[in-house]
Amino acid sequence: MHCPFCPNEETQVLDSRVSEDGRAVRRRRRCEKCDKRFTTYERIELSMPTLVKKDGSRVDYSRDKILGSMRLALRKRPVSSEALEAAIAQLEEKVISLGEKEIPTSRIGELVMRELKKLDKVAYIRYASVYRSFEDIESFESALKELR
Incomplete structure (x- = not known):
C-alpha cells in the first residue's frame, strides 16, 4: 500500500x-x-452495470459521483461518514441485486433519493429539488407532503 x-x-x-x-x-x-x-x-469488487443516460449515451457506474452528489446534499447536516458509506453500500447492493447489465440513470437517482430520505429529510429535499427540477411551489410542496 x-x-x-x-x-x-x-x-x-x-x-x-x-x-x-x-x-x-x-x-x-x-x-x-x-x-x-x-x-x-x-x-x-463486483461488476456494476452500465448506466444509460436520458440521451441514450452509456457511462460506467461511478461510486465517486454518487458519493459526491450525496455529500453535496448532506452538506452541513448531522450525518456521519459511516452512515453515508452504509447508505451507498445499500444502494450498490440494490443495483447489483437487480441483475441487469444496463440501468437507466433515473433509476439510480431514485435509489439515491430513497437512501437520502432515510438519512436526512433536508438532504432528501435538496437532492430532489435538483433531481426533479421543481418548476413551481406546488411541485416542491408535493415533495414535502411525501415526507409527512
Missing part, C-alpha cells in the same frame, strides 16, 4: 476491523517512512 503523504510503499497495519454493515474491512495504517497514519477500506 502506497502512503498518500509520501511515495513510500512500506506501511504497517495498526488495526483491522469489519465495518458496521459487514461489507468492508477498515484498516488503520502507518507509513514507516514519514510516520503519518491513514485509513483504508477493503471491499469486494
